[in-house]
Amino acid sequence: MSRIFRAVIMGPPGSGKGTISERIAHTFGLQHLSSGDFLRENIAARTEAGVLAKTYIEKGLLVPDHVMTRLLLPRLEEIARSSWLLDGFPRTLAQAQALNSACDLDVVISLNVPFETLKERLTHRWIHPASGRVYNMIFNPPHVKGLDDITGEPLIQHEDDKPEALVARLRHYKDVAKPVIDFYKSKGVLHTFSDTDTDHIWPHVSSLLGSKIPAPTPSVQPSPPH
Numbered sequence: 535m536s537r538i539f540r541a542v543i544m545g546p547p548g549s550g551k552g553t554i555s556e557r558i559a560h561t562f563g564l565q566h567l568s569s570g571d572f573l574r575e576n577i578a579a580r581t582e583a584g585v586l587a588k589t590y591i592e593k594g595l596l597v598p599d600h601v602m603t604r605l606l607l608p609r610l611e612e613i614a615r616s617s618w619l620l621d622g623f624p625r626t627l628a629q630a631q632a633l634n635s636a637c638d639l640d641v642v643i644s645l646n647v648p649f650e651t652l653k654e655r656l657t658h659r660w661i662h663p664a665s666g667r668v669y670n671m672i673f674n675p676p677h678v679k680g681l682d683d684i685t686g687e688p689l690i691q692h693e694d695d696k697p698e699a700l701v702a703r704l705r706h707y708k709d710v711a712k713p714v715i716d717f718y719k720s721k722g723v724l725h726t727f728s729d730t731d732t733d734h735i736w737p738h739v740s741s742l743l744g745s746k747i748p749a750p751t752p753s754v755q756p757s758p759p760h
């Protein structure tokens with residue numbers, strides 16, 4: 535049986551975590567668990583954690599660590615037999631430590647994208663609130679301007695993607711992420727990718743994972759060359 539592979543992807547808002555996670559999930563068959571999507575599902579289902587988390591998200595605050603770990607760790611336990619990729623969690627050192635007590639990670643991918651590029655991307659980011667589908671008016675625009683491709687419903691822009699909120703948000707990310715990055719560096723699992731383009735980063739991520747993810751054992755062994 536092939537071994538379970540566990541990865542985390544980190545990076546500031548707009549750095550391409552969602553876009554690269556989708557490519558990883560599609561190429562390597564890892565289960566993609568996004569903390570933001572999982573929170574939105576919990577909010578929609580009105581679970582106890584979801585109702586609590588909503589009060590923080592609405593104010594533009596991070597959800598407290600104990601709420602996040604209580605929500606995410608049991609979910610990871612449920613999918614413990616699959617290889618997975620976590621996106622958006624851990625976000626703080628306390629979350630990284632809680633995750634570390636639950637399991638070992640094989641790889642942490644850290645996306646390092648210049649501030650000006652993040653600003654440019656996020657000001658063009660529009661989402662379909664019901665599904666969380668993300669569009670970029672330049673990189674991947676919807677078929678019809680302002681409307682979701684699948685449902686035809688209107689797209690909206692997050693308040694915190696608007697230029698006036700962005701600078702503070704990116705600065706806050708840096709402060710919180712630094713100890714997490716140092717933690718994974720000290721564990722020897724951190725891989726940092728720096729570029730302005732997802733399409734330039736992707737081949738490097740893909741070759742790293744290709745070298746680390748054990749190929750599934752074929753059911754019929756090929757005969758050795760003579």
Ligand SMILES: Nc1ncnc2c1ncn2[C@@H]1O[C@H](COP(=O)(O)OP(=O)(O)OP(=O)(O)O)[C@@H](O)[C@H]1O
Nearest residue numbers: 546547548569570591595596597602622623624625
């Ligand atoms: N690990 C986490 N710890 C605390 N709060 C979190 C965490 N993950 C998500 N959240 C909360 O959920 C909200 C939505 O998360 P999500 O990752 O979708 O969007 P985001 O913060 O805008 O980041 P990004 O733009 O990088 O996707 C966050 O703004 C935050 O309030």
Ligand SMILES: Nc1nc2c(ncn2[C@H]2C[C@H](O)[C@@H](COP(=O)(O)OP(=O)(O)O)O2)c(=O)[nH]1
Nearest residue numbers: 547548549550551552553655669670673731732
């Ligand atoms: N112009 C441009 N836009 C990009 C690139 N990679 C991703 N994007 C877009 C897609 C989204 O609208 C936005 C943020 O990407 P995302 O994958 O949602 O990032 P993240 O917030 O999950 O880290 O930027 C890219 O390489 N170039």
